[in-house]
Amino acid sequence: METLARHDADASHPGGGEAAPAFRLTGLHKVFADNVAVDHVDLTVPRGSFFGLVGPNGAGKTTALSMAVGLLRPDEGRSEVFGVDVWSDPVQAKAIMGVLPDGLAMPERLTGRELLTFIGQLRGIPDDVVAQRTQELLDVMELNDAERTLVVDYSTGMRKKLGLATALLHAPRLLVLDEPFEAVDPVSAAALKAILLRFVAAGGSVLLSSHVMPLVEQLCDTVAVMAKGRVVAAGRLDEVRGDGTLEETFVRLVGVEVGHGEGLSWLAS
Numbered sequence: 695m696e697t698l699a700r701h702d703a704d705a706s707h708p709g710g711g712e713a714a715p716a717f718r719l720t721g722l723h724k725v726f727a728d729n730v731a732v733d734h735v736d737l738t739v740p741r742g743s744f745f746g747l748v749g750p751n752g753a754g755k756t757t758a759l760s761m762a763v764g765l766l767r768p769d770e771g772r773s774e775v776f777g778v779d780v781w782s783d784p785v786q787a788k789a790i791m792g793v794l795p796d797g798l799a800m801p802e803r804l805t806g807r808e809l810l811t812f813i814g815q816l817r818g819i820p821d822d823v824v825a826q827r828t829q830e831l832l833d834v835m836e837l838n839d840a841e842r843t844l845v846v847d848y849s850t851g852m853r854k855k856l857g858l859a860t861a862l863l864h865a866p867r868l869l870v871l872d873e874p875f876e877a878v879d880p881v882s883a884a885a886l887k888a889i890l891l892r893f894v895a896a897g898g899s900v901l902l903s904s905h906v907m908p909l910v911e912q913l914c915d916t917v918a919v920m921a922k923g924r925v926v927a928a929g930r931l932d933e934v935r936g937d938g939t940l941e942e943t944f945v946r947l948v949g950v951e952v953g954h955g956e957g958l959s960w961l962a963s
């Protein structure tokens with residue numbers, strides 16, 4: 695598929711410094727009122743890696759990713775994508791990335807095809823290229839049946855797939871995906887996994903967040919575990935999980951307290 699063409703790590707791309715990693719987050723920090731959502735996070739996403747960011751609800755994953763891609767201004771810290779500073783050079787940085795944010799807002803009164811065409815025009819991609827890529831993406835995402843349907847009438851999973859299609863349209867070098875598999879059915883998930891693995895095999899880099907540990911183990915070669923705004927472990931998947939599963943490591947690192955429902959005596963009584 696042309697959209698997933700090879701993404702060589704050469705200097706011909708914008709910001710393509712030879713040594714720069716796909717992402718370098720340095721001291722990212724965000725406080726909401728008196729709640730420290732992200733606490734001086736440092737994280738490096740190697741180029742060509744399939745990187746999984748995991749953590750319990752409220753750990754700060756979405757906040758960290760939003761700051762990393764230029765959607766939320768950090769109180770402190772820097773985010774660089776292939777050596778380009780996301781906050782001082784957002785146009786160049788955003789040309790390199792494809793982003794699927796949490797709760798992506800879309801123009802609701804367009805069809806999927808119209809939306810992709812619109813996004814392609816905003817990105818300055820020639821019309822014929824937009825038309826070809828749009829058709830391929832609608833085919834691969836199995837959204838062709840729904841191409842006459844307005845986005846407002848899409849299901850949650852269909853919206854997720856269309857969001858991923860908009861992130862892929864400009865053939866980015868790096869994909870940043872916040873919970874890309876949430877609400878996606880197993881058949882579509884298998885198709886999405888294949889697309890992402892192919893993207894990485896072709897030289898692209900992926901940073902995704904997920905709660906689904908088996909999926910992260912299946913796809914990712916590098917992981918980071920966040921808890922209470924901090925990165926508590928990061929590295930190659932095998933190093934982080936050691937002899938256990940990622941889920942066991944996650945529970946141990948995050949220190950989940952398993953409740954026994956003592957406070958729910960009224961339930962099923």
Ligand SMILES: Nc1ncnc2c1ncn2[C@@H]1O[C@H](COP(=O)(O)OP(=O)(O)OP(=O)(O)O)[C@@H](O)[C@H]1O
Pocket residue numbers: 726729730731749750751752753754755756757758
């Ligand atoms: N816009 C906001 N205003 C105030 N507090 C916020 C805002 N966004 C996030 N927070 C708080 O920041 C903390 C981190 O939230 P965040 O959404 O980044 O976590 P998360 O790891 O993505 O969680 P989940 O897995 O549930 O999506 C939480 O305590 C949350 O309540």
